[in-house]
Each structure stands twice: as structure tokens, then as C-alpha cells.
């Protein structure tokens with residue numbers, strides 16, 4: 062798959078997810094087959110104001126190249142300024158414009174999904190970004206209820222210079238309920254010449270195949286299914302290539318993956334108690350009697366106790382007779 066001047070080996074993309082897609086998580090997903098990964102949305106206003114925490118969300122490493130940064134905002138000049146600041150601090154492979162976040166505070170600020178009702182402003186934003194940046198620009202939208210409006214927005218995004226469009230097939234009001242509307246994604250794909258990436262409800266190999274077949278899109282973006290399970294990229298890419306399912310081994314893999322995650326956090330000095338607690342909880346799923354372990358993690362008061370719980374799990378795997 063090509064996005065602007067960038068060429069990717071595969072066509073599986075990790076979705077931007079606030080609080081989740083930090084550098085270690087993105088690197089793990091890449092290790093297991095994601096061709097492209099995005100940061101969580103970064104507020105352009107906060108970056109331009111000099112907010113350190115927001116700028117740090119754009120932190121990357123050369124292991125990650127090319128890395129996408131997702132911008133959130135509504136003012137074309139501020140978005141361009143923020144992109145240039147972020148690009149200056151860390152070389153960014155491509156920028157994505159958030160046109161789909163349904164969170165209340167984002168909508169109230171006139172950003173995310175709210176922009177879908179202002180197609181002319183969308184055009185100005187995409188044009189400003191693609192004129193000012195020497196890297197590809199993508200846009201990520203949710204859909205509206207009206208087919209013509211969806212197609213109109215998609216055409217505007219393409220005409221304004223975007224190099225790819227990502228479509229999550231749900232409306233703002235749907236939040237995460239109902240299903241991602243594959244017919245709308247397919248219609249948008251038919252309408253555009255730039256690559257279109259389908260997003261929403263891809264949870265395993267079979268749904269990935271189904272979404273690709275139904276929409277004929279150029280790539281797939283995977284979000285929630287990758288939380289605590291970066292190996293999903295290996296499973297899906299293997300299936301799409303060979304039409305064969307990899308053997309399960311799910312829990313052992315997840316345990317290995319959380320240990321890999323911790324290693325990466327250490328490497329980049331990003332290991333924190335809160336993040337480790339949250340991520341351990343997500344990684345340790347899909348195993349009998351795991352409830353009591355997750356409860357222990359929930360009650361853990363410091364990093365050492367979580368590391369202790371994970372160590373016990375690892376020992377138990379080596380010696381299944383040991384109890385937790």
C-alpha cells in the first residue's frame with residue numbers, strides 16, 4: 062500500500078487511541094505486523110501553547126519509522142503550526158487529521174466529529190496541512206447519516222490534498238454501539254482515487270477478511286482488538302496472506318507481550334505505575350481463573366507488587382503446579 066510518497070509492506074494500521082497508543086504499544090504492534098501506527102490525537106492548541114505533555118505524545122524513536130501523528134483542532138493555522146513544532150522535535154512520517162472524535166469536550170470545542178458539519182472548513186484544514194508539510198497527510202472520519210454528505214466530505218478531503226482517508230463506519234451518535242457500516246465505507250472507497258482505509262469492529266482474522274472483501278478498501282485500521290493483544294497483527298496478516306489460522310496459544314502470548322511491553326517502557330523511560338496497572342489488566346485476559354489475578358492487579362499499590370504478580374504467572378507457566 063502507498064500513502065503519498067510512503068510505501069508500506071502490508072496494509073494493517075494501528076488506530077490512534079487516547080491513553081493507549083504510546084510508543085511501547087506502537088512498537089509492539091509494529092513488531093507483530095502493523096505497517097503503520099499512529100499516536101493518539103494531540104491537541105494542536107496545546108502544542109502551540111507550549112504544553113509539554115501534549116508535545117511529548119509525539120515522542121518517537123527510529124525503530125518506529127514511519128510514524129503517524131494525529132492532530133486534533135479546528136483552526137488551520139494552529140494545526141499547521143502544531144504540526145511544524147511536532148515535526149521539528151521528532152521527525153514525523155505523516156500527519157492525520159482527526160475528524161471523528163465524538164467525545165463531548167472535543168465536540169464542544171468545535172473539533173473531531175463536529176467538523177463533519179463544516180465541509181468547507183475541512184477543505185481549508187486539509188489544504189493548509191498538505192500545502193505546508195513535506196510529509197503525507199491523512200484524515201480520519203466518522204460517517205454521517207446522509208450518503209451525499211459522506212461522499213461530499215470524502216471528495217473535499219481528496220481534492221484538498223489528502224493522501225489517504227480512514228473511515229470509521231459509525232456516526233457520532235452511535236458512539237461504539239451498533240455496527241460499523243461497511244456499505245458506506247465501500248461507497249466512499251468507490252468514489253475516491255486515494256487509498257481508503259476501513260475501520261470499525263475488526264476483531265479477528267475472519268472479520269478482517271470480511272471487511273476487506275466487502276469494502277474493497279486498500280487497508281484496515283484496527284483499534285480495540287489490539288488493546289492488550291498486539292499479536293493480532295501477526296494473526297491477521299498471516300491469515301490474509303495464507304488463508305490459514307495460526308494456532309491459538311492466546312494467554313501465554315499475552316503474558317509474553319506484557320513482559321515485552323514492560324521492557325520497551327524501561328528502554329524509553331516510560332514505565333509508570335498507573336500505565337503498568339492498566340495495561341497488565343488488559344493484557345491478562347482470556348484465561349480460566351484469571352479473575353483473581355486481575356483483582357490482585359487492581360488492588361496493587363505499587364509497581365513492585367504488579368511485577369511480583371507477573372513474575373508468579375511466568376513461574377506458574379514454567380511450573381504449572383505452582384499456585385498464585
Ligand SMILES: Cc1cc2nc3c(=O)[nH]c(=O)nc-3n(C[C@H](O)[C@H](O)[C@H](O)COP(=O)(O)O)c2cc1C
Pocket residue numbers: 076077078079080081100101102131159161162201229260261262263282283284285286
Ligand atoms: C480508548 C480509545 C481511545 C481512542 N482515541 C482515539 C483518538 O485519539 N483518535 C481517533 O481518531 N480515534 C480514537 N479512538 C477511535 C479508534 O481509533 C477507532 O476509530 C475505533 O475504536 C473503532 O475501531 P475498532 O472497532 O477497531 O476499535 C479511540 C478509541 C478507543 C477505544
